Amino acid sequence: MTTVTMYTSSACGYCSAAKKLLAQKGVTxxxxxxxxxxxxxxxxxxxxxxxxxxxxxxxxxxVGGFDDLYALHSQGKLDAML
Numbered sequence: 001m002t003t004v005t006m007y008t009s010s011a012c013g014y015c016s017a018a019k020k021l022l023a024q025k026g027v028t029x030x031x032x033x034x035x036x037x038x039x040x041x042x043x044x045x046x047x048x049x050x051x052x053x054x055x056x057x058x059x060x061x062x063v064g065g066f067d068d069l070y071a072l073h074s075q076g077k078l079d080a081m082l
Contacts, residue, residue, distance in 0.1 A: 014066040
């Protein structure tokens with residue numbers, strides 16, 4: 001199975017929703033907490049060009065945020081990526 005990496009923060013409802021959806025698929029993402037380490041937030045912004053969490057990677061592919069992840073799920077494309 002492909003590694004899923006998520007930039008997250010502790011008080012993020014969308015991060016929780018993404019983790020729940022991934023758990024339903026049997027996936028536990030590697031979490032990078034941007035609120036615990038400011039350098040991780042800077043790293044996330046440099047990699048994604050975005051300032052919001054979650055930012056989700058499946059392997060080396062940047063999926064985007066929760067809405068993007070859910071869209072893949074709704075279109076039936078998420079399982080193949082995982």
